[in-house]
Each structure stands twice: as C-alpha cells, then as structure tokens.
Amino acid sequence: MKSFDDFNIEQCVLELRYSPAYLLWDRVGSIWSGMLAENPSLKASGIQATQQVFESDSIQISLDTSFLRFVSRGPTAIDEIVKNASWMTRFVCDKIKINLFTRAGFRIIRLKAFDTPAQAFEFAQVGTEGLASLGQKTRRVACVKSARYESDIAGIQATMKIEEREIAFKVPWDSIPYLPSDSARKDWVLVFDSDYYTVGIVERDSLDIETWVRQASKFIQTHWSSFEPCNNQN
Numbered sequence: 001m002k003s004f005d006d007f008n009i010e011q012c013v014l015e016l017r018y019s020p021a022y023l024l025w026d027r028v029g030s031i032w033s034g035m036l037a038e039n040p041s042l043k044a045s046g047i048q049a050t051q052q053v054f055e056s057d058s059i060q061i062s063l064d065t066s067f068l069r070f071v072s073r074g075p076t077a078i079d080e081i082v083k084n085a086s087w088m089t090r091f092v093c094d095k096i097k098i099n100l101f102t103r104a105g106f107r108i109i110r111l112k113a114f115d116t117p118a119q120a121f122e123f124a125q126v127g128t129e130g131l132a133s134l135g136q137k138t139r140r141v142a143c144v145k146s147a148r149y150e151s152d153i154a155g156i157q158a159t160m161k162i163e164e165r166e167i168a169f170k171v172p173w174d175s176i177p178y179l180p181s182d183s184a185r186k187d188w189v190l191v192f193d194s195d196y197y198t199v200g201i202v203e204r205d206s207l208d209i210e211t212w213v214r215q216a217s218k219f220i221q222t223h224w225s226s227f228e229p230c231n232n233q234n
Contacts, residue, residue, distance in 0.1 A: 004221055004224050006112055006123075007110035007111060007112050007190075007192055008075065008110060008111060008112065009073075009074060009075055009077050009078070009108065009109075009110055010073065010074075010109045010110060010111050010191075011071065011072070011073050011077065011107075011108075011109045012071070012072050012073075012077035012078055012080075012081055012106070012107065012108050012109075013069065013070070013071050013105075013106070013107040014069070014070040014081050014085050014104075014105070014106050014107075014209075014213060015067055015068070015069045015070075015103075015104070015105045015107075016067060016068045016069075016089060016101050016103075016104050017066060017067045017101060017102045017103040017104075017105075018066065018067070018068075018098045018100065018101055018102055019066070019100070019102065020065050020066050021065055021066070021096040021097070021098055022065060023095075023096045023097055024050075024063070024064075024065050024096050025065075027095045027096055028052060028063070030095065031063065031091070031092055031095050031096075032044075032052065032054065034091060034095075035054070035061075035088060035091065035092075036054075038087065038088075038091075039056070039084065041056040041057070041058075042054040042055065042056050042061070043055060043056065045060075050064060050065050051063065051064040051065075058072060058076070058080045059071065059072045059080050059081070059084055060072070061084070061088065063092060068088075068089060068092055070084060070085045070088075077108075078108075078213065078214075078217055081213060082209075082210045082213050082214065085209050085210075085213065086208075086209040086210045089209050093204055098204060099203065099204050099205075100201050100202065100203060100204060101198070101201070101202045101203075101204060101207065102201060102202075103197055103198055103202075104197065104198045104202055104207060104212065105195055105196065105197035105198070106195070106196050106197070106212075106213055106216040106217070107193070107194065107195040107196075108193075108194050108217065108220060109191065109192070109193045109194075110191070110192045110193075110194075111189045111190060111191045111192070112189065112190045113187045113188070113189045114187065114188045114189065114190070115187070115188070116188060117162070117164070117188045119188070120162050120188040120189070120190050121143065121162065123190060124143065124160075124162060124190055142161070142162065142163070143161060143162040144159065144160070144161040144162075145159070145160045145161070145227060146158070146159040146160075146227075147226065147227055149226075150199055151199065152199060152200070153198065153199055153200065154196065154197065154198055154199055155196075155197050155198075155199050156194065156195065156196045156197070156219070156220065156223070157194070157195045157197075158192065158193065158194040158195070158220075158224070158226075158227040159191070159192075159193045159194075159227070160190070160191070160192050160193075160227050161190075161191050161193075162188065162189070162190050162191075163188070163189060163191060164186060164187070164188055164189075165186065165187050165188075165189055166185070166186045167185050167186075167187070192224065192227070194220045194224070194227075196216040196219060196220055
C-alpha cells in the first residue's frame, strides 16, 4: 500500500448527538437568524418541523432535535468544519440548552480513483488472479476490510474497500441546446472510510470542537495502517 497522502478527501462529517431537545421547535427561528448573520452564504435547503438543513458551497449543516451535523467536501473539508463547527455548536447549544453529548463522531471518507480494476487491486497490493475453478475469465471484483477498536473513552471504526462507481449526468430537456448531451463514466476507487467517536456521555464544556476534530483527524492518519491492505478477503 502507498502513502496515506495518496488518498484525497471526498467528505468529512462531524456529528454531535444529544438527548431530544424539543426546545428547538420554539427557538429555530432565532437560531438560524443568528447563524445567517455570522455566515450569510448559508441558504435553506430543507425545512421540516424536526430538522432544518442549510448549506453553502463549502458546508452543509443539519440541525435536528437529536443531533447537529456538519458536512464538507474536498481538500479543505477539515478546515471548513473546524472554522464553522466551534462557534455554531456553542451558539446552538446555548439556545436549546444542550449540556451533554451522547456521542461525538468525526468521519472522513478518503479515496483514490483508477481507470481499471486491475490498477486498483495492484495499488492495494491485492492479487487479481481469481479462482481457476470458476472459469478462465474469473476476476476479482471486490475487496473489503473492516475493523473497530474501542477504549473506555473513544473508538474508531474503519473500512477499506475497492468498489466500482458510476457517475451519470442527465441534461434537462430544455437545456440540451446549451449543454453537452447526457454523459456517464465509471471509476474504480479504493475507499478508506473512517469514523472516530466518543464512548459514553461527554460534557459539552469538556469538548473543544476544534481541538477534538484536529486530534481525530491526526489519530486516523497515524493509525490508518491498521486497516490496510485488503489482504486476501473477498
């Protein structure tokens, strides 16, 4: 297996869970007006009684009666979450009186794309010879390794897998004169999906979001070799 730096960040997710905070129903208007004042680039993309979703080009934020979630994509995803999550978490929790988290989790999905499955398996140092008894054209089509480790205060779960992804783009009928026709492509990707999380109840004041996210990211990078390569698993 190559270096951890060979994998590009596809997505990062910070999720803070708490006991149901029904006060949200009364405070949602003031919460979002305050958050939009701090970050005017946010736009509403989904408003329901129990969950509100706002997003910008760089981040998506979901506020629910039982969780607060931040999602960002691309190479600056960690920085975007750190930049927004600290003050937003403090602001929201003050509004709906959250003092304890039942779980804090930071998930990073990293991947490396290949043109052919053979390239993906070669990079992962996994044989592609298959089982001769299945026929002459037998080929390896999947590889998954998953593990989870926990202590009294924290845990990490990670999956390393090779998979085929299809990306399709359909052009709306009224845009056909101005845009290229429908297109699709398939890539083989090696995916490293990791989730670092707390175990047990965590006091809100004891969790410095920025520091914790940075530490979680560093821990995943330091220990990622515990989950690679796929070896001989199917």
